[in-house]
Amino acid sequence: MCICINCHWVDRCQVYHSVEQQHGVAHLNATPDIKPKNPKIHISLIDLSDGGIGKEWDVRECESFQNDEGRWQRLRPGEALPT
C-alpha cells in the first residue's frame, strides 16, 4: 500500500501526481506544488484480468512524509482507496 494516502501532502505532491498518472486515475490536484524529498517508489508487476501484465507504483518511504491518517479518504469521501 502506498504511504501517500495517509500523508498530509498527498493533494499537493508532484510525486503522488505521477503515481496517479501511472495508475490511470483522476488527479486530486491538476497543479501540485510540493516536490518531496527522497521518495522511494516500489514498482510491482501484476497480472491483469485480460491476461496482460500491469505495473503498480507505490511510494514506500519518503523523507517528506507527514502522517495525516485518512487524508486521501477525507478528500474523496465514499470512494474506494487506491490500491
Ligand code: SF4
Ligand atoms: S509520502 Fe512523500 S511522495 Fe507521498 S504524498 Fe507524501 S510527500 Fe508525496
